[in-house]
Amino acid sequence: MTNELPRIDKLYDLSGQVAIVTGAAEGMGREIARYLAAAGADVAVADINRPGAEQAAAEINEGGGRGRAYDLDQSKEDSVVDMVSAVRRDMGGLHILVNNAGIQDREVLENTSVALWDKLQAVNLRGPFLCVREAARVMRADGTRGRIINISSMGSLHPIFEGLVAYNATKAGINALTRNAAFELAADGITVNAVLPGATPTEGQARAPGPPVDEETIRHMMPPLGRAGTPGDIANAVLFFAAPGASHVTAQFLVVDGGHLNR
Ligand SMILES: NC(=O)c1ccc[n+]([C@@H]2O[C@H](COP(=O)([O-])OP(=O)(O)OC[C@H]3O[C@@H](n4cnc5c(N)ncnc54)[C@H](O)[C@@H]3O)[C@@H](O)[C@H]2O)c1
Numbered sequence: 441m442t443n444e445l446p447r448i449d450k451l452y453d454l455s456g457q458v459a460i461v462t463g464a465a466e467g468m469g470r471e472i473a474r475y476l477a478a479a480g481a482d483v484a485v486a487d488i489n490r491p492g493a494e495q496a497a498a499e500i501n502e503g504g505g506r507g508r509a510y511d512l513d514q515s516k517e518d519s520v521v522d523m524v525s526a527v528r529r530d531m532g533g534l535h536i537l538v539n540n541a542g543i544q545d546r547e548v549l550e551n552t553s554v555a556l557w558d559k560l561q562a563v564n565l566r567g568p569f570l571c572v573r574e575a576a577r578v579m580r581a582d583g584t585r586g587r588i589i590n591i592s593s594m595g596s597l598h599p600i601f602e603g604l605v606a607y608n609a610t611k612a613g614i615n616a617l618t619r620n621a622a623f624e625l626a627a628d629g630i631t632v633n634a635v636l637p638g639a640t641p642t643e644g645q646a647r648a649p650g651p652p653v654d655e656e657t658i659r660h661m662m663p664p665l666g667r668a669g670t671p672g673d674i675a676n677a678v679l680f681f682a683a684p685g686a687s688h689v690t691a692q693f694l695v696v697d698g699g700h701l702n703r
Contacts, residue, residue, distance in 0.1 A: 536682045546649070580625075589678050633681045
Protein backbone atom coordinates (compact mmCIF):
# COMPACT_ATOMS: atom_id res chain seq x y z
CA MET A 441 0.00 0.00 0.00
CA THR A 442 1.48 3.34 -1.00
CA ASN A 443 0.14 6.82 -0.55
CA GLU A 444 0.11 7.35 -4.29
CA LEU A 445 -3.35 8.30 -5.50
CA PRO A 446 -5.02 6.25 -8.27
CA ARG A 447 -4.22 7.55 -11.76
CA ILE A 448 -7.69 8.43 -13.01
CA ASP A 449 -6.27 9.28 -16.43
CA LYS A 450 -4.89 5.72 -16.70
CA LEU A 451 -8.27 4.24 -15.72
CA TYR A 452 -9.74 5.92 -18.80
CA ASP A 453 -6.77 5.58 -21.16
CA LEU A 454 -7.60 3.70 -24.38
CA SER A 455 -4.24 4.33 -26.09
CA GLY A 456 -3.23 1.48 -28.39
CA GLN A 457 -6.77 0.09 -28.54
CA VAL A 458 -8.91 -0.35 -31.64
CA ALA A 459 -12.63 0.38 -31.35
CA ILE A 460 -15.47 -0.18 -33.79
CA VAL A 461 -18.49 2.09 -33.36
CA THR A 462 -21.41 1.10 -35.58
CA GLY A 463 -23.78 3.81 -36.75
CA ALA A 464 -21.15 6.45 -36.02
CA ALA A 465 -21.91 8.70 -39.01
CA GLU A 466 -24.27 10.75 -36.86
CA GLY A 467 -26.23 10.97 -33.62
CA MET A 468 -25.03 9.18 -30.51
CA GLY A 469 -22.65 6.96 -32.46
CA ARG A 470 -20.68 9.93 -33.74
CA GLU A 471 -20.31 11.30 -30.21
CA ILE A 472 -19.35 7.85 -28.85
CA ALA A 473 -16.64 7.62 -31.52
CA ARG A 474 -15.36 11.08 -30.55
CA TYR A 475 -15.23 10.16 -26.83
CA LEU A 476 -13.33 6.90 -27.50
CA ALA A 477 -10.91 8.75 -29.81
CA ALA A 478 -10.41 11.41 -27.14
CA ALA A 479 -9.46 8.61 -24.72
CA GLY A 480 -6.79 7.49 -27.21
CA ALA A 481 -8.48 4.70 -29.17
CA ASP A 482 -8.15 4.25 -32.94
CA VAL A 483 -11.78 4.31 -34.05
CA ALA A 484 -13.46 2.55 -36.97
CA VAL A 485 -16.53 4.57 -37.93
CA ALA A 486 -18.78 1.90 -39.46
CA ASP A 487 -22.02 2.99 -41.10
CA ILE A 488 -24.42 2.42 -43.97
CA ASN A 489 -24.03 6.16 -44.69
CA ARG A 490 -20.56 6.24 -46.29
CA PRO A 491 -20.29 10.04 -46.77
CA GLY A 492 -21.41 10.58 -43.17
CA ALA A 493 -18.89 8.04 -41.91
CA GLU A 494 -16.11 9.72 -43.93
CA GLN A 495 -17.05 13.09 -42.46
CA ALA A 496 -17.21 11.78 -38.87
CA ALA A 497 -13.81 10.10 -39.28
CA ALA A 498 -12.34 13.28 -40.81
CA GLU A 499 -13.63 15.34 -37.87
CA ILE A 500 -11.95 12.93 -35.43
CA ASN A 501 -8.67 13.24 -37.33
CA GLU A 502 -8.93 17.04 -37.48
CA GLY A 503 -9.52 17.05 -33.72
CA GLY A 504 -6.25 15.19 -33.09
CA GLY A 505 -7.64 11.63 -32.86
CA ARG A 506 -7.51 8.68 -35.24
CA GLY A 507 -10.65 7.68 -37.14
CA ARG A 508 -11.28 5.67 -40.29
CA ALA A 509 -14.54 5.07 -42.16
CA TYR A 510 -15.87 1.61 -43.03
CA ASP A 511 -18.91 0.52 -45.03
CA LEU A 512 -21.45 -1.45 -43.04
CA ASP A 513 -24.98 -2.67 -43.56
CA GLN A 514 -25.29 -4.58 -40.33
CA SER A 515 -28.47 -6.36 -41.40
CA LYS A 516 -26.31 -8.34 -43.89
CA GLU A 517 -24.01 -11.10 -42.63
CA ASP A 518 -21.38 -10.63 -45.36
CA SER A 519 -21.14 -6.92 -44.67
CA VAL A 520 -20.51 -7.47 -40.94
CA VAL A 521 -17.95 -10.22 -41.55
CA ASP A 522 -16.12 -8.08 -44.13
CA MET A 523 -16.12 -4.94 -41.94
CA VAL A 524 -14.79 -6.70 -38.82
CA SER A 525 -12.05 -8.51 -40.72
CA ALA A 526 -11.07 -5.30 -42.57
CA VAL A 527 -10.76 -3.42 -39.28
CA ARG A 528 -8.62 -6.19 -37.79
CA ARG A 529 -6.39 -6.22 -40.89
CA ASP A 530 -6.08 -2.43 -41.30
CA MET A 531 -5.92 -1.37 -37.66
CA GLY A 532 -4.09 -4.33 -36.15
CA GLY A 533 -6.74 -5.90 -33.91
CA LEU A 534 -10.03 -5.26 -32.17
CA HIS A 535 -10.43 -4.33 -28.50
CA ILE A 536 -13.78 -2.53 -28.26
CA LEU A 537 -17.07 -2.95 -30.12
CA VAL A 538 -19.89 -0.47 -29.63
CA ASN A 539 -23.10 -1.78 -31.17
CA ASN A 540 -24.89 1.51 -31.65
CA ALA A 541 -26.42 1.47 -35.17
CA GLY A 542 -30.18 1.17 -35.22
CA ILE A 543 -33.38 2.47 -36.74
CA GLN A 544 -36.29 3.88 -34.76
CA ASP A 545 -39.35 3.33 -36.98
CA ARG A 546 -42.58 3.50 -34.96
CA GLU A 547 -46.08 2.13 -35.48
CA VAL A 548 -48.95 1.28 -33.14
CA LEU A 549 -49.45 -2.43 -32.52
CA GLU A 550 -52.50 -2.95 -34.70
CA ASN A 551 -50.87 -1.27 -37.70
CA THR A 552 -47.52 -3.01 -37.34
CA SER A 553 -46.90 -5.06 -40.48
CA VAL A 554 -44.74 -8.15 -40.70
CA ALA A 555 -42.50 -6.15 -43.04
CA LEU A 556 -41.89 -3.49 -40.36
CA TRP A 557 -41.38 -6.12 -37.64
CA ASP A 558 -38.85 -7.98 -39.82
CA LYS A 559 -37.03 -4.78 -40.83
CA LEU A 560 -36.54 -3.77 -37.18
CA GLN A 561 -35.44 -7.28 -36.24
CA ALA A 562 -32.94 -7.40 -39.11
CA VAL A 563 -31.29 -4.05 -38.41
CA ASN A 564 -31.67 -3.69 -34.64
CA LEU A 565 -31.21 -7.27 -33.44
CA ARG A 566 -29.71 -9.49 -36.15
CA GLY A 567 -27.14 -6.77 -36.91
CA PRO A 568 -25.86 -6.41 -33.34
CA PHE A 569 -25.88 -10.23 -32.95
CA LEU A 570 -23.66 -10.55 -36.04
CA CYS A 571 -21.33 -7.81 -34.80
CA VAL A 572 -21.03 -9.46 -31.36
CA ARG A 573 -20.38 -12.84 -32.94
CA GLU A 574 -17.68 -11.56 -35.30
CA ALA A 575 -16.03 -9.42 -32.63
CA ALA A 576 -16.02 -12.36 -30.21
CA ARG A 577 -14.36 -14.58 -32.84
CA VAL A 578 -11.59 -12.02 -33.40
CA MET A 579 -11.11 -11.19 -29.72
CA ARG A 580 -10.94 -14.87 -28.75
CA ALA A 581 -8.57 -15.76 -31.60
CA ASP A 582 -6.28 -12.83 -30.72
CA GLY A 583 -6.52 -13.42 -26.95
CA THR A 584 -7.90 -9.89 -26.49
CA ARG A 585 -9.75 -9.26 -23.23
CA GLY A 586 -12.10 -7.03 -25.16
CA ARG A 587 -15.15 -4.90 -24.42
CA ILE A 588 -18.53 -5.08 -26.10
CA ILE A 589 -21.09 -2.38 -25.39
CA ASN A 590 -24.58 -2.64 -26.82
CA ILE A 591 -26.92 0.33 -27.13
CA SER A 592 -30.37 -0.75 -25.99
CA SER A 593 -33.14 1.62 -24.81
CA MET A 594 -35.02 2.48 -21.62
CA GLY A 595 -38.11 1.31 -23.53
CA SER A 596 -36.79 -2.26 -23.39
CA LEU A 597 -37.65 -2.26 -19.67
CA HIS A 598 -40.91 -0.28 -19.62
CA PRO A 599 -43.30 1.14 -22.24
CA ILE A 600 -42.68 4.85 -22.88
CA PHE A 601 -45.32 5.87 -25.42
CA GLU A 602 -47.41 4.17 -28.09
CA GLY A 603 -45.85 2.96 -31.31
CA LEU A 604 -42.77 1.24 -29.99
CA VAL A 605 -43.89 -2.39 -29.71
CA ALA A 606 -41.70 -3.73 -32.53
CA TYR A 607 -38.77 -1.40 -31.77
CA ASN A 608 -38.69 -2.14 -28.05
CA ALA A 609 -38.96 -5.88 -28.72
CA THR A 610 -35.63 -5.59 -30.57
CA LYS A 611 -34.11 -3.70 -27.65
CA ALA A 612 -35.33 -6.33 -25.15
CA GLY A 613 -33.56 -8.80 -27.44
CA ILE A 614 -30.41 -6.68 -27.12
CA ASN A 615 -30.63 -7.04 -23.33
CA ALA A 616 -30.81 -10.84 -23.60
CA LEU A 617 -28.01 -10.83 -26.19
CA THR A 618 -25.91 -8.79 -23.75
CA ARG A 619 -26.37 -11.06 -20.75
CA ASN A 620 -25.98 -14.32 -22.68
CA ALA A 621 -22.91 -13.16 -24.58
CA ALA A 622 -21.41 -11.88 -21.30
CA PHE A 623 -21.97 -15.35 -19.82
CA GLU A 624 -20.33 -17.17 -22.72
CA LEU A 625 -17.39 -14.78 -23.12
CA ALA A 626 -16.48 -14.22 -19.47
CA ALA A 627 -13.97 -17.08 -19.43
CA ASP A 628 -11.97 -15.19 -22.09
CA GLY A 629 -12.05 -11.96 -20.10
CA ILE A 630 -14.37 -10.29 -22.61
CA THR A 631 -17.02 -8.08 -21.00
CA VAL A 632 -20.42 -7.36 -22.52
CA ASN A 633 -22.61 -4.58 -21.16
CA ALA A 634 -25.48 -2.40 -22.35
CA VAL A 635 -26.32 1.29 -22.15
CA LEU A 636 -30.06 2.04 -22.15
CA PRO A 637 -30.64 5.63 -23.30
CA GLY A 638 -33.74 7.62 -22.49
CA ALA A 639 -35.12 10.15 -24.97
CA THR A 640 -32.09 11.77 -26.61
CA PRO A 641 -32.78 14.18 -29.49
CA THR A 642 -30.74 13.14 -32.56
CA GLU A 643 -31.03 13.44 -36.33
CA GLY A 644 -32.28 9.87 -36.64
CA GLN A 645 -34.84 10.19 -33.90
CA ALA A 646 -36.31 13.30 -35.52
CA ARG A 647 -36.49 11.55 -38.91
CA ALA A 648 -37.87 8.22 -37.69
CA PRO A 649 -41.00 7.22 -39.61
CA GLY A 650 -44.16 6.80 -37.56
CA PRO A 651 -47.35 8.43 -36.32
CA PRO A 652 -46.95 12.03 -35.06
CA VAL A 653 -46.17 12.31 -31.34
CA ASP A 654 -48.66 14.61 -29.56
CA GLU A 655 -47.77 17.56 -27.32
CA GLU A 656 -48.81 15.81 -24.12
CA THR A 657 -46.48 12.90 -24.88
CA ILE A 658 -43.62 15.31 -25.61
CA ARG A 659 -44.22 17.05 -22.24
CA HIS A 660 -44.30 13.65 -20.52
CA MET A 661 -40.91 12.83 -22.06
CA MET A 662 -39.13 15.48 -19.97
CA PRO A 663 -37.39 13.44 -17.24
CA PRO A 664 -37.23 14.37 -13.56
CA LEU A 665 -33.70 15.76 -13.97
CA GLY A 666 -35.28 18.50 -16.09
CA ARG A 667 -33.56 18.19 -19.45
CA ALA A 668 -33.46 15.78 -22.36
CA GLY A 669 -30.45 13.50 -22.73
CA THR A 670 -27.59 14.40 -25.03
CA PRO A 671 -25.31 12.16 -27.14
CA GLY A 672 -22.53 13.11 -24.72
CA ASP A 673 -24.49 11.63 -21.79
CA ILE A 674 -24.61 8.32 -23.64
CA ALA A 675 -20.99 8.48 -24.82
CA ASN A 676 -19.83 9.02 -21.24
CA ALA A 677 -21.60 5.83 -20.12
CA VAL A 678 -20.07 3.89 -23.03
CA LEU A 679 -16.63 5.19 -22.10
CA PHE A 680 -17.10 3.89 -18.55
CA PHE A 681 -17.71 0.33 -19.82
CA ALA A 682 -14.89 0.54 -22.39
CA ALA A 683 -12.27 1.89 -20.01
CA PRO A 684 -9.62 -0.16 -18.19
CA GLY A 685 -11.21 0.69 -14.82
CA ALA A 686 -14.35 -1.33 -15.70
CA SER A 687 -12.57 -4.66 -16.31
CA HIS A 688 -14.60 -6.36 -13.54
CA VAL A 689 -18.01 -5.17 -14.80
CA THR A 690 -20.00 -7.40 -17.14
CA ALA A 691 -23.62 -8.28 -18.00
CA GLN A 692 -24.84 -4.92 -16.69
CA PHE A 693 -27.45 -2.45 -17.93
CA LEU A 694 -26.81 1.25 -17.34
CA VAL A 695 -29.96 3.32 -17.87
CA VAL A 696 -29.14 6.93 -18.85
CA ASP A 697 -32.57 8.55 -18.82
CA GLY A 698 -32.49 11.53 -16.46
CA GLY A 699 -34.59 9.52 -13.98
CA HIS A 700 -37.44 8.90 -16.43
CA LEU A 701 -38.09 5.27 -15.43
CA ASN A 702 -37.87 6.17 -11.74
CA ARG A 703 -40.91 8.46 -11.62
N1 LIG B 1 -32.23 8.89 -29.80
C1 LIG B 1 -32.89 8.30 -28.81
O1 LIG B 1 -33.70 8.90 -28.13
C2 LIG B 1 -32.60 6.84 -28.49
C3 LIG B 1 -33.15 6.33 -27.30
C4 LIG B 1 -32.87 5.00 -26.97
C5 LIG B 1 -32.07 4.23 -27.79
N2 LIG B 1 -31.57 4.76 -28.94
C6 LIG B 1 -30.70 3.91 -29.77
O2 LIG B 1 -29.43 4.52 -29.86
C7 LIG B 1 -28.82 4.19 -31.10
C8 LIG B 1 -28.42 5.47 -31.83
O3 LIG B 1 -29.56 6.25 -32.00
P1 LIG B 1 -29.51 7.71 -32.67
O4 LIG B 1 -30.70 8.43 -32.17
O5 LIG B 1 -28.17 8.28 -32.53
O6 LIG B 1 -29.80 7.30 -34.20
P2 LIG B 1 -29.36 7.99 -35.58
O7 LIG B 1 -30.38 7.57 -36.58
O8 LIG B 1 -29.08 9.43 -35.41
O9 LIG B 1 -28.01 7.23 -35.92
C9 LIG B 1 -28.04 5.87 -36.26
C10 LIG B 1 -26.91 5.58 -37.23
O10 LIG B 1 -27.02 4.18 -37.61
C11 LIG B 1 -26.80 4.10 -39.01
N3 LIG B 1 -27.46 2.90 -39.54
C12 LIG B 1 -28.78 2.70 -39.74
N4 LIG B 1 -29.00 1.49 -40.27
C13 LIG B 1 -27.79 0.89 -40.41
C14 LIG B 1 -27.36 -0.37 -40.91
N5 LIG B 1 -28.22 -1.26 -41.40
N6 LIG B 1 -26.04 -0.65 -40.88
C15 LIG B 1 -25.15 0.26 -40.42
N7 LIG B 1 -25.49 1.49 -39.96
C16 LIG B 1 -26.80 1.79 -39.95
C17 LIG B 1 -27.37 5.39 -39.58
O11 LIG B 1 -26.84 5.68 -40.86
C18 LIG B 1 -26.95 6.40 -38.51
O12 LIG B 1 -25.68 6.95 -38.77
C19 LIG B 1 -29.84 3.33 -31.85
O13 LIG B 1 -29.56 1.96 -31.64
C20 LIG B 1 -31.15 3.71 -31.19
O14 LIG B 1 -32.11 2.70 -31.31
C21 LIG B 1 -31.81 6.04 -29.31
